[in-house]
Amino acid sequence: MVAAGWAATFIIYPSLPPAADLTLLLAEADTAWTEQRGAWQRFGHDLLLGYEYRACIKLGTAHLQDPAAAIGQAFQRVCVDLRTLTEAGLYGYHQVPPPHRLWIWNSDLDRARADLPITI
Structure with a gap:
């Protein structure tokens, strides 16, 4: 599905696949994105991914009691x-x-940050 452009990657540390699988997944995802396959062809950069949709639902209510708390709940991953x-x-x-x-x-x-060579 990722290679065909009909699914987006959603890789969350520390649940990373083995290196060979991760490399293949990322290569296929990049090719689908670059070649604008599947959903990328139809919607491109405007495609609203599942996690973006869920954030919109969390933040899109008419009366947020505590907007700062709602934003904190919607954005918990770096x-x-x-x-x-x-x-x-x-x-x-x-x-x-x-x-x-x-x-x-x-x-x-x-x-x-201790496990991966991440820079800020």
């Missing part, structure tokens, strides 16, 4: 650009193309 292993942060994921996103729970960030 995005890392797999091309450079650079942190995009809690809110900068949109600067990283979908096939190059690694997600890290904010609570796992210190461990991930």
Whole structure:
């Protein structure tokens, strides 16, 4: 599905596949993105991915009692650009193309920084 462009990667540390599988997955995801296969062909950069949709649902209610708390609930994972292993942060994921996103729970960030050569 990823290779055909009908599924997006959603890789969350520390649940990483073995290196060979991860390399293959990322290569296929990048090719689908670059060649605009499947859903990427029809919607391209405007495709709303599942986790983006869920964030919209969490934040899109008419009367948020505590907007800061709602934002905190909607954004709990830090995005890392797999091309450079650079942190995009809690809110900068949109600067990283979908096939190059690694997600890290904010609570796992210190461990991930120790395990991976991530730069801030």
